[in-house]
Amino acid sequence: MLTDELRAEVARLKTERDAVVLAHYYVPPEVQELADHVGDSFALARLATTLPNRTLVFAGVRFMAESAKLLSPDKTVRMPDPAADCPMAHMVLRETVAAARERYGDDLAVACYVNSTAEVKSWSDVCVTSSNAVKIVRALGEKNVLFVPDRHLGRFVASQVPEKNVILNEGFCPIHQDISAAEVAALKAAHPDAPVLAHPECGPQALALADFAGSTSQIIDAAVAGEARDYIILTVDGVRGELERRCAGTGKRFHFPATRPVCPDMARISVERLVACLREGTGEVGLPPAEVADAARRALSRMLELGAR
Known part of the structure; x- marks a missing residue:
């Protein structure tokens, strides 16, 4: 439980460090309570570029903090736990991208889910998030789109943009992929009037049971x-x-699968680690090599440009 003393200390530290805390919806609720802004990947990436604070503390996984640093290279970006990573962020091979470019030539765009490393972004033409992937892929001039790294989000995008040839990579989010269609069916039987709201990172069997799919x-x-x-x-x-x-x-109730979908990396972002990060100035996130940073920044900036249209 958060005490008044702890809240006051966090507020004081943020003022002293000229820091703002950005938290993803998936981190523990008590961390979200201490944050200045809570959102999904796209909202936080866009917001981070507009904030005047000298220090950005990203309560989330590494690719989020890395993206913030790429878009605001002159600011200090910190993570409460630098070991908090995203397995899917690494699930792309350079050879996969090179083979697609060789096959399709200039009529290929590589659309990279923001849940990826800076290096993977640097191989890509544009970044997307689950909230804007359909919009951005539809806006691309190229007919062929290699979607990396998440095959499930890529499959969902392909279903919404049939005019494009969407080529899937083999990456996935282990947490969303493991949401069981059988457990979803059991929930539907127990709550027959409840709409099923699903993230498109879910596997196709679970997603097929959804009434709505979105970020x-x-x-x-x-x-x-x-x-x-x-x-x-x-x-x-x-x-x-x-x-x-x-x-x-409102009296609304929310039901999750019996096998609780918990991201162990997001769960690493504890109040204790957030406070230590603010107190001690730990967890700084640096820039990758210049050629990687420049290319990754172009892909992220194009996302912000196309996403704003």
Whole structure:
């Protein structure tokens, strides 16, 4: 439980360090409570470029902090736990990208999910998030789009943009992929009037049972705007805190699969580690080599440009 003393210390440290805390919806709820801004990957990436603070503390996994550093290279970016990583971020081979470019030539765009390393971004033409992937892929001039690293989000994008030839990579989010269709079916049987709101990182069997597929923010917005009493949520359990906060007093209830979808890397971002990061100035995230940083920044900047249209 957060004490008044701890809240006051965090506020003081943020002022002293000219720091702002950005937290993803998937980190523990008490960390979200201490953050200045809570959001999904796209919202936080866009917001980070506009903030005046000298220090950005990213309560999330490495690719998020890395992206913030790429977009704001003159700022200090810190992580409460630099070991918090995303397995999917590494699930792309350079050979896969090279082979696609050789086959399709100038009529290929490499669209890179922001859940990726800076090096993977540097091989790509544009970054996307789950909230803007369909919009950005549709806006690309190229007919052929290699979508990396997540095959499930790529498959969802392909279903929404049939005019494109979307080529899938073999990456995936272990947490979303492991959401069981059988457990979803059991929830539907127990709550037959509950809409199923799913993240498109889910596997195809679970996603086929969804009434709505969208980013974390879009799932939250759908639940807030919906008229149902019960909702089945197919994404990381950390989003429960924001759902309950936004729907407080409405009587709405949220049901997650029996095998609780927890991201162990997001769970590493504890209050203790956040406070230590602010106190001691630990967890600084540096820039990759210049050629990697420049190419990755171009892909991220193009995402912000196309996503704003």
